[in-house]
Amino acid sequence: MAGTQGRDLDRKKLMADPIMMTTIVVLIAFLTLFILYPLAILLVDSMFGSSGFTLDTFRRVLAMASFRTAIGNTMKIGLLVGVLSTAIGLLFAYVEVYVRMRRFTGGLFRLISMLPVVSPPFVLSLSMIMLFGKAGLITRFLLGIYDNNVYGYWGIVIVQTMTFFPVCYMMLRGLLKNIDPSLEEASRDMGASRMKVFTSVTLPLLLPGLGNAFLVTFIESIADFANPMIIGGSYDTLATSIYLQITGAMDKEGAAAMAVVLLVITLGMFAVQKYYLEAKTAATLTGKASRGRMLIEDSSVRIPLTILCSLVAVFVIAMYLCVPIGALFPTWGYKFTPLTFKWFEQVFTKYRGLQAFRDSFVLSLIASPITALLSMIISYLVVKKKFKAKGFIEAVSILAMAVPGTVLGVGYIRGFAGGLFHSGFLSGIYGTGLILVIVFIVRSLPTGTRSGISALRQIDKSIEESAYDMGANSLKVFTSVTLPLIKDSFLSGLVTAFVRSITAISAIILLVTPSYLLITVQINEFAEKGAFSIACAFATILILITYGAVLLMNLFIRFFGTSRTQREET
Amino acid sequence: MSEMHVKQPKGVKLDHISKIYQDPKTKKDFYAVHDVELDIAPGSFVTLLGPSGCGKTTTLRMIAGFESPDEGEIYLGGEPINELTPNKRDTAMVFQSYALFPHYNVFDNVAYGLKLRKVPRDEIRTRVERILKLVELSGMEQRMTNQLSGGQQQRVALARALVVEPGVLLFDEPLSNLDAKLRVQMRTEIRRIQQALGITAVYVTHDQSEAMAISDQIILMKQGVIAQMGSPTEIYYRPNSEFVADFIGECNFLHGKISGNAEKGCIVALEAGKVAVQTEKSRKVGEDCEIVLRPEAITIGEQGLLPCTVELSCFMGSYQNYHVRVGSELVKITDNCPLNKKVFREGEQAMISFDPACAHLL
Incomplete structure (x- = not known):
């Protein structure tokens, strides 16, 4: 049927807007070159040998007993971490939304939701070893156990659970808040006990959300590189196997094939999570709760739940605190007094700390505004505009979320080390700071885009339409209306991108060259060598930087963000 | 008010306009607007009336340029405008949700279109003040939009559209978010201002009493086609079908x-x-x-x-x-x-x- 004239006109109107056309073309080129192409080259590399199409590389890789074990290990960890994180996350979310809390507990909760944001990914592994390892503070000095082994399966599971459960907690908190209290009141009114209300109303409503949280954690867990690297010991996961295959065995084709295996698993999970569970979650929990909820005051419920949560929270916080404290002891595990700053001094005097912080800082500082702007532009186009390539742009930038850093790293090595398609073209960017910046951007783009999209969806479409109708072109609409309205979200995107970049390791560790010293890579090296004090000193400074960035953002939002009167209405 | 003069109002002509959409469930194409032919005289007040889904808003959005017609051509002041983007069209729209810029105060909201047109600063000030007086909001220039009542927000939206002196003023159910009493008051206001300025207005509503009170001409639509057009009295007393008779009263x-x-x-x-x-x-x-x-x-x-x-x-x-x-x-x-x-x-x-x-x- 017809409809072509409308499409033609839409296209002509788009063409009449050169700024937007250019933006779209540049975006498509960027996404194709730096997300799709490196992944595609992995497939090509692992499937096409010198004699055309072959699955030999896959056969070879899958024949390795160590790789098959790694797959099994990864799945076992992911499964358990997913279940545990979801359960603990649910407990925290439930207590926050349903139970009246003291101010102290509230503070603990806020800290818990904040810590994983500002801390580098492997900090908990460090403190786990320092507290429970062979020379662990708790195991050896408190309990007198001299041969405790934290390395391996349980070490990874515990550390990952503590790292990821706050994410589940925040996801589930949002969902629980959206449950209309009258549903539960109706159930209670008809004679259900509190337990019965939970199992017959709250839980079923939350079920898709729980599945969602589980899968998100699962993906995070199997994509995690840093923790298994530090605390895994000889217990290999997919991510670490790929790394070792490249750095140890120098087998790039093999690593490419392994990366494809890992990518297929995460993408599969991601597809289920994105298109099945997310839709279901939205369908069961729509809209905002109409009224406030009667908080549970009953001591028999309140006290045990609060105590349980507080214990977990205190434990996690203690783990984080262990890092800065560890950096102050003269010799960890042997000599605890007097406290000293010598490790911090050594960071700068002996271990080129200044260069490491400068490199990390500058590269992240370059990457974060680009990321924030790019993700806002993508979200603007996706939410507010219609054009043919929209689906492509949205799909690719969201897809990048499911790509483990290690996979991306291998893709960049294969895709750019010898230039595009091994032709030598563009090979100049490999090994430079530019490619590190690009990796930073690509790694943070999906989160930025996702939060940008949700921020923009809150803005009535007609506000921008009216600016457009009054005579503003797309650039003017974006700068005079859209951007000011999502200023807060832009700022937090900026800081998130900065924090993510400066704490990134999985893709970076494969791409960094000796000309750049990055903090995270340094920490990883020292932790590998067992130099925990110096690793802790590095990590402490890093946490201070990221925490400072977050504080700065909060201050900025308070003074220059959406004004208070404006916010009251929403 | 006599000092307010609008540059020549423009007529709107819809020449056999159609818009085709795809049903998201059945994936079948259907006509949201089908072969609509319409000639709106300069300076007249025309209302597109009909139940939800009749194509009235789509028609209005095609005139504004937010949607592109799949068949036919739209003329504004005799010029074909199909290929013009909304910012290049001499139209100004008053939105159902008002669509005020929440980060601007009243003055900046109203001045927005004038600034885009690079009108000198002094002239902006006088024109904004004059239009705010017309909509009875003098003295509220510095208010943020969320400090205004629904009716006041409505007036700001109206002022913002009026101040650029558009060839045609478009209204997309502008009163549906107001309570009943205010709705009656505002529609009288809109009519008064439109008459005073002699501006062309196309107004979309599903409320038949609003349509009758405000229009020179009512175009009653049903499932994408025009069911009947005529003056309010004609439509009311001489309906041409059971649908029209039933819809109007x-x-x-x-x-x-x-x-x-x-x-x-x-x-x-x-x-x-x-x-x-x-x-x-x-x-x-x-x-x-x-x-x-x-x-x-x-x-x-x-x-x-x-x-x-x-x-x-x-x-x-x-x-x-x-x-x-x-x-x-x-x-x-x-x-x-x-x-x-x-x-x-x-x-x-x-x-x-x-x-x-x-x-x-x-």
Whole structure:
């Protein structure tokens, strides 16, 4: 049927807007070159040998007993971490939304939701070893156990659970808040006990959300590189196997094939999570709760739940605190007094700390505004505009979320080390700071885009339409209306991108060259060598930087963000 | 107000416009707007009226440029504008949600379009002040938009659209977020300002009383096509279909056959008796027909044309509401100012009558 004239006109109107056309073309080129192409080259590399199409590389890789074990290990960890994180996350979310809390507990909760944001990914592994390892503070000095082994399966599971459960907690908190209290009141009114209300109303409503949280954690867990690297010991996961295959065995084709295996698993999970569970979650929990909820005051419920949560929270916080404290002891595990700053001094005097912080800082500082702007532009186009390539742009930038850093790293090595398609073209960017910046951007783009999209969806479409109708072109609409309205979200995107970049390791560790010293890579090296004090000193400074960035953002939002009167209405 | 003058208002012409959408469930294409032909005279107030999904908003958005017609051409002031983007069209729209910029105060909201047009600063100030006076918001320049009531926000939206002196002013259900009393007040305001400025206005609403109160011309749409267009009186008293009659106000339909033609109309044989109805053309004897009767055009009493049985009698304040059975058909009657008239009770017999000039034959 017809409809072509409308499409033609839409296209002509788009063409009449050169700024937007250019933006779209540049975006498509960027996404194709730096997300799709490196992944595609992995497939090509692992499937096409010198004699055309072959699955030999896959056969070879899958024949390795160590790789098959790694797959099994990864799945076992992911499964358990997913279940545990979801359960603990649910407990925290439930207590926050349903139970009246003291101010102290509230503070603990806020800290818990904040810590994983500002801390580098492997900090908990460090403190786990320092507290429970062979020379662990708790195991050896408190309990007198001299041969405790934290390395391996349980070490990874515990550390990952503590790292990821706050994410589940925040996801589930949002969902629980959206449950209309009258549903539960109706159930209670008809004679259900509190337990019965939970199992017959709250839980079923939350079920898709729980599945969602589980899968998100699962993906995070199997994509995690840093923790298994530090605390895994000889217990290999997919991510670490790929790394070792490249750095140890120098087998790039093999690593490419392994990366494809890992990518297929995460993408599969991601597809289920994105298109099945997310839709279901939205369908069961729509809209905002109409009224406030009667908080549970009953001591028999309140006290045990609060105590349980507080214990977990205190434990996690203690783990984080262990890092800065560890950096102050003269010799960890042997000599605890007097406290000293010598490790911090050594960071700068002996271990080129200044260069490491400068490199990390500058590269992240370059990457974060680009990321924030790019993700806002993508979200603007996706939410507010219609054009043919929209689906492509949205799909690719969201897809990048499911790509483990290690996979991306291998893709960049294969895709750019010898230039595009091994032709030598563009090979100049490999090994430079530019490619590190690009990796930073690509790694943070999906989160930025996702939060940008949700921020923009809150803005009535007609506000921008009216600016457009009054005579503003797309650039003017974006700068005079859209951007000011999502200023807060832009700022937090900026800081998130900065924090993510400066704490990134999985893709970076494969791409960094000796000309750049990055903090995270340094920490990883020292932790590998067992130099925990110096690793802790590095990590402490890093946490201070990221925490400072977050504080700065909060201050900025308070003074220059959406004004208070404006916010009251929403 | 006399000092306000608008540059020449423009006419709008829709030349066989269609818009095709795809049903998201069945994946089938359908016409959201089908072959709409319309000529809006400069300076007139035209309302697109119809139930939701009739294509009225789509039509308006095509004039603004947010949607592109799949068939046909749109002219503004005689110029084809199909290929122009919304920012290049000489239109200004008042949105249903007002769409005020929450990060600007009242002044900056209204001045937005003028700034884009690079109007000198002093002139912006005088023009904004003048228009704010017109919408009775003088002194509120520095308020943020969320410090305004719904009605005031509505006025800001109107001022923002008016101040750029568009060739045509577009309204997308602008009053639907206001409460009933304010709605009546604002529609009078809009009409007053439109008349004062002599501006062309295209107004979309689903509220028939709003449409009647405000328009020179009503275009009633149904499923993407124009069902009828005409002045409010024409649409109300001379509907061309059961749909139009029913959509505009409450309506009774009496089924019968033409039994003869009289000097100024026809004689219709109903189940309950014969009545005369005024028509412009004579009709073929023996043809099936329907008499369209507004509830307020019928009188109920001891004497009359047709006998009936009262089934419901209900006091509504300004009128007595009756449901009566005439033959086998249910007829609704609103009997105004019932205080010193005989009020019939349920089950009583009565007679109804009507002026042949107030009835319409379909």
